[in-house]
Amino acid sequence: MTHPAAPAPETALTDAAPEAVAAGAAPAKAPPKSPAQKALEKLGLHRPIDLALHLPLRYEDETRLTPLAGARQGEIVQFEGEVTHSEISIRSRRQLLVTVDDGTGSCVLRFLNFYPSHQKTLSVGAWVRVRGELRGGFLGREMVHPHFRLAGGELPGALTPVYPTSAGLPQTYLRKAVLSGLERADLSETIPAPFLSNGPFLNNGPHSSSGPNLNSGPQGLFSLREALQFLHHPTPDVALATLEDHSHPAWQRLKAEELLAQQLSQLQARRVRAAMRAPALKGQALRGVHCSLQEQLLERLPFRLTAAQKRVGKDIEADLRKNVPMHRLLQGDVGAGKTVVAALAAARCIDAGWQCALMAPTEILAEQHFSKLISWLEPLGITTARLTGSQKPKERREMLALVESGAAGLVIGTHAVIQSKVKFKNLALAIIDEQHRFGVAQRLALRSKMTHESQEPHLLMMTATPIPRTLAMSYYADLDVSTLDELPPGRTPVVTKVVNDARRDEVVARIQAQIAEGRQIYWVCPLIEESESMDLANATQTHEELSAALPGVGVGLLHSRMAAAEKKAVMALFTEGVMGVLVSTTVIEVGVDVPNASLMVIEHAERFGLSQLHQLRGRVGRGAAASACVLLYSTGDAPRLGEVARARLKAMAETNDGFEIARRDLEIRGPGEFLGARQSGAAMLRFADLAQDAPLLAWAREVAPLMLDQYPELAQQHIQRWLGGRAEFLKA
Ligand code: ADP
Numbered sequence: 001m002t003h004p005a006a007p008a009p010e011t012a013l014t015d016a017a018p019e020a021v022a023a024g025a026a027p028a029k030a031p032p033k034s035p036a037q038k039a040l041e042k043l044g045l046h047r048p049i050d051l052a053l054h055l056p057l058r059y060e061d062e063t064r065l066t067p068l069a070g071a072r073q074g075e076i077v078q079f080e081g082e083v084t085h086s087e088i089s090i091r092s093r094r095q096l097l098v099t100v101d102d103g104t105g106s107c108v109l110r111f112l113n114f115y116p117s118h119q120k121t122l123s124v125g126a127w128v129r130v131r132g133e134l135r136g137g138f139l140g141r142e143m144v145h146p147h148f149r150l151a152g153g154e155l156p157g158a159l160t161p162v163y164p165t166s167a168g169l170p171q172t173y174l175r176k177a178v179l180s181g182l183e184r185a186d187l188s189e190t191i192p193a194p195f196l197s198n199g200p201f202l203n204n205g206p207h208s209s210s211g212p213n214l215n216s217g218p219q220g221l222f223s224l225r226e227a228l229q230f231l232h233h234p235t236p237d238v239a240l241a242t243l244e245d246h247s248h249p250a251w252q253r254l255k256a257e258e259l260l261a262q263q264l265s266q267l268q269a270r271r272v273r274a275a276m277r278a279p280a281l282k283g284q285a286l287r288g289v290h291c292s293l294q295e296q297l298l299e300r301l302p303f304r305l306t307a308a309q310k311r312v313g314k315d316i317e318a319d320l321r322k323n324v325p326m327h328r329l330l331q332g333d334v335g336a337g338k339t340v341v342a343a344l345a346a347a348r349c350i351d352a353g354w355q356c357a358l359m360a361p362t363e364i365l366a367e368q369h370f371s372k373l374i375s376w377l378e379p380l381g382i383t384t385a386r387l388t389g390s391q392k393p394k395e396r397r398e399m400l401a402l403v404e405s406g407a408a409g410l411v412i413g414t415h416a417v418i419q420s421k422v423k424f425k426n427l428a429l430a431i432i433d434e435q436h437r438f439g440v441a442q443r444l445a446l447r448s449k450m451t452h453e454s455q456e457p458h459l460l461m462m463t464a465t466p467i468p469r470t471l472a473m474s475y476y477a478d479l480d481v482s483t484l485d486e487l488p489p490g491r492t493p494v495v496t497k498v499v500n501d502a503r504r505d506e507v508v509a510r511i512q513a514q515i516a517e518g519r520q521i522y523w524v525c526p527l528i529e530e531s532e533s534m535d536l537a538n539a540t541q542t543h544e545e546l547s548a549a550l551p552g553v554g555v556g557l558l559h560s561r562m563a564a565a566e567k568k569a570v571m572a573l574f575t576e577g578v579m580g581v582l583v584s585t586t587v588i589e590v591g592v593d594v595p596n597a598s599l600m601v602i603e604h605a606e607r608f609g610l611s612q613l614h615q616l617r618g619r620v621g622r623g624a625a626a627s628a629c630v631l632l633y634s635t636g637d638a639p640r641l642g643e644v645a646r647a648r649l650k651a652m653a654e655t656n657d658g659f660e661i662a663r664r665d666l667e668i669r670g671p672g673e674f675l676g677a678r679q680s681g682a683a684m685l686r687f688a689d690l691a692q693d694a695p696l697l698a699w700a701r702e703v704a705p706l707m708l709d710q711y712p713e714l715a716q717q718h719i720q721r722w723l724g725g726r727a728e729f730l731k732a
C-alpha cells in the first residue's frame with residue numbers, strides 16, 4: 001500500500017506553462033524530472049487547472065466499515081478485525097493465507113504474491129483494516145489480494161477518487177497531485193451568473209443546500225469550485241449512478257463549461273477570420289467583357305446540374321464575391337458530383353484573374369481530377385499544372401515555373417502542392433478534396449500559400465463522409481457547410497450483400513455474368529503490410545486466383561507498393577475498359593470514377609471501417625446500370641463475427657445513405673474516435689457527450705456570442721482555462 005514516490009509539488013506542478021519555463025523564466029538548472037512527473041505531463045497535466053480538471057473515472061467507498069456477517073458475496077467490503085491465523089501454504093502453489101475476524105464473522109485473505117512485510121503487518125494478533133471484493137471460497141469467505149493496513153485512524157468523509165492514469169503514475173501520487181492542483185488553481189467563476197441561470201442544468205434539481213456554499217452560482221447551482229470539489233471527493237450519500245453517467249448536477253456544470261469553451265474558441269476563430277481579407281472574385285463577365293468561364297464550362301458539360309449542385313454553387317459563388325475568406329465545407333455523398341462544383345468555383349477564380357489550387361489525398365485521385373478538369377477547362381483556354389510526389393525533376397521544374405509565373409490558372413496535386421518550393425503568383429482559392437484525409441497542419445500550409453500581404457485565400461473543403469449535425473454544430477462552428485443532398489439522375493441504388501467467404505465461388509460466378517454483360521468489377525483486399533503473420537489473403541494472391549478462374553478476362557492489380565507510373569498505367573487500362581477486373585488494395589478508396597464498373601467485391605469486409613466501406617461502395621453505381629456490392633467476410637477461427645463488425649456490415653446492408661451511415665458510425669464508435677480519424681489534433685470533448693448533452697450544447701451555442709461581446713475578458717479566461725495551448729489548433 002505504500003508507494004515509493006511522494007509528489008514534490010513545487011517542481012512537479014509549477015504554475016508556469018512549460019513554454020514559459022523554456023522562455024527563460026525558470027531557475028538556471030531545473031531538477032531532473034521523476035518518471036511520475038514525466039507521466040503527468042504526458043497526460044497533459046501541466047497547470048494546476050489541468051490537474052483540477054482531471055476528473056475521476058470512478059470512486060471507491062472507504063468511508064465505512066461493514067460487519068462481515070451482513071456482507072454479501074461480490075460486494076466490495078471494508079472491515080476491521082483481528083488476525084487470528086496466518087500461514088504460508090504450499091498446497092497447489094505457494095501462497096499466504098491470513099484469517100481475520102471482526103467479531104461478527106471471519107474472512108480469509110489470500111495472497112499469491114507477497115513480501116515479508118505483508119506477513120509482518122498481518123501477524124497473528126494484529127488489528128487490521130481490510131478492503132476488497134468478498135468471495136465465497138473453498139474455505140468460506142475470502143478476499144484475493146485485498147488492500148490492508150493497520151486498523152485505526154479516521155475513516156475518510158468522502159469517496160476515494162480513482163483517476164485515469166498511465167503506466168508509471170501511481171494513483172496515490174496522482175491523487176496528491178490533483179489535490180494540490182485543486183488547491184492552487186484559480187477556480188473563480190468565468191461564466192457570468194445571468195447566463196448560468198438560463199442554463200438547462202437547473203432542471204437537474206438544485207444540489208443540497210446543506211453543502212458548502214462558497215462562491216455559489218445562482219439558485220443553488222454548483223459553482224465551478226463546488227462542482228470540482230464534489231466530483232473529486234463526493235460525499236458518500238451521492239447516488240453513484242449519477243456520477244457514472246455524468247448526469248449529476250456537478251457534472252452538468254462541468255460539461256456546460258467545457259462546451260462553452262469549445263464554442264467560444266470556435267466563434268472567436270470565426271471572428272478572426274471574418275476580420276481577414278481575401279480577394280473578391282468577381283468574374284470578367286460582370287464587366288460585360290465576354291461570356292464568363294463558368295458559363296462556358298456549363299455549356300460544355302455533358303449533363304445538366306442537379307438542383308443541389310446549383311444551390312451549392314450559389315453558396316460558393318456568393319462567398320467568393322466577398323472580400324472575406326470563404327471557409328466552407330462541401331459535403332455530399334460519394335458520387336453526388338462534387339467535382340463539377342469544384343470546377344465551377346475554379347472557373348470563377350481563374351476568370352477573375354487569380355490562381356486556384358486543388359489538393360487531393362492520393363496520386364490516383366489527383367490524376368483523375370487532372371484528366372477530368374483538363375478535359376473541361378483546357379478547351380476554355382485555361383492552363384493547368386500538376387504537382388505530385390512521383391514526378392520526374394524536369395517535369396516538376398516545368399510545373400513549378402508555370403505555377404510561379406501565374407501561367408497556370410489551376411494547380412492540381414497531392415501533398416506536393418504544399419511543399420515550400422511551390423510558389424504561387426496569386427493564389428486565391430484553395431480546394432481540398434476528401435478533406436478528412438488531411439491534417440490540420442496541411443490545411444494551414446495550403447492557406448499560407450497566399451502571397452498577398454495580410455490576405456488569405458478562400459478555402460473550399462470537400463468530403464464524402466458527412467458529419468452528423470450535432471458534431472458539425474460542435475466541432476465545426478467555425479465552418480459554413482453546404483450539402484449536396486441529391487444524386488445525379490439515372491442512378492440505380494447499389495444493392496449490398498453480406499456473404500460468408502466460404503461462398504467465394506458464387507461470387508466468382510457472378511463476376512463472370514457481369515463480364516459477359518460488358519461490365520467491370522472492382523475487387524478490394526485489405527493489405528496489412530506491417531503484419532505478415534496475419535492470415536489475410538493479400539491482393540497478389542487474390543489476383544492470381546481470379547486470373548486463373550477467369551480465363552480470357554483482363555484482371556489487373558493495383559497496390560500501394562507499386563510505382564506511380566505503373567499504377568497510372570493499370571488505372572488507365574481499367575478506365576478504358578481494357579481490363580474487366582481490378583484487384584486492388586484500398587488505393588482506390590477515394591474518388592475513382594469509372595461509370596461502367598457495376599460490381600464491388602470487398603474481401604475481409606469485417607476489417608474495414610464503416611465510412612471506408614461506404615466510400616468503396618461508392619465506386620460503383622455511377623452509371624445507369626444496376627450495381628451491387630458484395631461484402632465478403634470471414635470469421636477466422638471464431639464461430640461468428642464480433643459485435644462491432646457485425647453492426648458495421650448490417651448498417652452497410654441496410655442503407656446507402658451516407659448521412660445515415662455517418663450517424664451509425666458515430667453510434668458505433670463514439671465521437672472521439674469518429675473525429676479522431678478525420679481531424680488529427682482536434683481537441684476532443686473530454687466530458688460532454690454530444691448525443692446526451694444536446695441541451696447543454698444548445699445553451700453553449702446561445703451563450704457564446706453574448707459572452708464574447710459582453711464579457712470579452714472572461715471569455716478569454718474561460719478559453720484559456722479549458723483549452724490552454726490547444727485553442728490555436730482548433731482554428732485550422
Ligand atoms: P463525388 O461527389 O463523389 O466527387 P463526382 O464528382 O466524381 O462525385 O461525380 C460522380 C459522377 O457523376 C461523375 O462521373 C460525374 O461526371 C457525374 N455527374 C456529376 N454531376 C452530374 C449531373 N448533374 N448529372 C449527371 N452526371 C453527373
Ligand code: MG
Nearest residue numbers: 338339433591
Ligand atoms: Mg470526388
